[in-house]
Amino acid sequence: MKKKYVKPSVERVELVVRETVLTFCKTTGSGGPIGVTGCNQAVDPTCMQIGT
Amino acid sequence: MTGADVGVSIAGIRIALHGSDPVLESLKAPRYSDFICSAGDADIRLSIFDEPVDYRESDLPGNSQVFDSGTVWSLYKTQSHMHILLRSPGHGGAPYRMATFDRDLTRGEIVTFRGPGTEFPPEEHDPLEFPLSEVLMVCLLARGRGVMVHACGLDDLGRGLLFPGNSTDGKSTMAGLWKGSARILNDDRIILRESEGAIRMYGTPWHGDMSDVSAEGTGLSSVYFLFHGSSNSVRSVSGAKAISMLLRRSFLPLWSRTGMEYSMDFLHSVAEQVPFHELDFVPDAGIVDFLKCGS
Numbered sequence: 001m002k003k004k005y006v007k008p009s010v011e012r013v014e015l016v017v018r019e020t021v022l023t024f025c026k027t028t029g030s031g032g033p034i035g036v037t038g039c040n041q042a043v044d045p046t047c048m049q050i051g052t
Numbered sequence: 053m054t055g056a057d058v059g060v061s062i063a064g065i066r067i068a069l070h071g072s073d074p075v076l077e078s079l080k081a082p083r084y085s086d087f088i089c090s091a092g093d094a095d096i097r098l099s100i101f102d103e104p105v106d107y108r109e110s111d112l113p114g115n116s117q118v119f120d121s122g123t124v125w126s127l128y129k130t131q132s133h134m135h136i137l138l139r140s141p142g143h144g145g146a147p148y149r150m151a152t153f154d155r156d157l158t159r160g161e162i163v164t165f166r167g168p169g170t171e172f173p174p175e176e177h178d179p180l181e182f183p184l185s186e187v188l189m190v191c192l193l194a195r196g197r198g199v200m201v202h203a204c205g206l207d208d209l210g211r212g213l214l215f216p217g218n219s220t221d222g223k224s225t226m227a228g229l230w231k232g233s234a235r236i237l238n239d240d241r242i243i244l245r246e247s248e249g250a251i252r253m254y255g256t257p258w259h260g261d262m263s264d265v266s267a268e269g270t271g272l273s274s275v276y277f278l279f280h281g282s283s284n285s286v287r288s289v290s291g292a293k294a295i296s297m298l299l300r301r302s303f304l305p306l307w308s309r310t311g312m313e314y315s316m317d318f319l320h321s322v323a324e325q326v327p328f329h330e331l332d333f334v335p336d337a338g339i340v341d342f343l344k345c346g347s
Contacts, residue, residue: 020292020296022296024300024304024306026122026123032183032202032241033183033186033190033258034121034187034190034303035121035122035125035183036121037218037300038218
């Protein structure tokens with residue numbers, strides 16, 4: 001016996017993914033072996049930003 | 053090349069060093085004693101050439117630079133090799149040492165340069181000098197082995213406590229306060245690795261103000277981010293905030309996309325398995341009792 005097709009109901013789902021941007025600055029003295037340390041905000045255009 | 057072999061095992065990663073006796077003499081320093089091992093079964097084998105060569109006659113890496121630290125070292129990659137080139141502003145920018153590795157980081161050699169502006173003090177004959185060995189370790193870890201963090205780590209009767217912090221946040225102070233009542237792994241550089249589904253932490257030879265170090269690892273039980281406070285208090289922190297706080301206090305392979313992806317995944321895994329906290333502390337013995345009593 002054929003089964004009657006039933007269109008599935010679809011609920012709209014919204015996912016909100018919060019973006020985190022970390023900023024790292026080249027520094028002298030306190031950056032450890034890499035010479036780069038995490039900073040709280042971009043203070044210089046040469047800062048590296050990593051989005052997660 | 054004649055000489056002797058010495059092995060150094062850091063976080064279970066074995067580095068075999070081949071060089072002359074004077075070069076390897078520096079590995080007899082107390083900070084290395086807990087890390088010396090046999091040179092067999094090494095993850096990477098390094099030959100140290102102690103006879104300086106003139107950098108003007110050497111084949112320096114050209115335009116293959118992939119990262120400039122802005123301080124002493126730069127990283128270069130070619131089709132077949134990776135180079136860490138050391139230049140010191142104090143030496144007039146002249147290159148004074150170069151480490152060359154094959155691309156899979158299993159073999160390498162370290163050459164010291166002579167030439168105009170390359171005078172440097174005898175203590176820099178240490179083949180594991182700052183920052184060369186630490187940068188190499190970050191490269192080795194980035195290949196799926198773990199992450200090195202800017203932290204104090206200690207083993208309190210089998211409870212592994214990690215205190216990440218930037219400079220002046222109190223890592224060495226915290227190590228000093230626990231001295232005698234816990235095994236100090238290191239007050240400044242700790243390596244995190246995953247083993248059999250659990251996170252373990254290991255000391256390194258690269259200490260800060262406090263020279264106590266321990267090569268033996270321990271399971272990681274809790275992470276406390278250090279903050280100076282007017283009283284001792286602890287707050288739980290989780291999710292993206294916890295991971296980003298640890299990322300900011302880690303030594304990351306910023307020049308490598310795959311290395312960064314691995315490092316972020318790894319630290320995510322750490323944050324899922326271990327409780328993270330922000331710790332305000334007063335630098336006296338009370339913080340030890342506070343944490344021992346299960347804050």
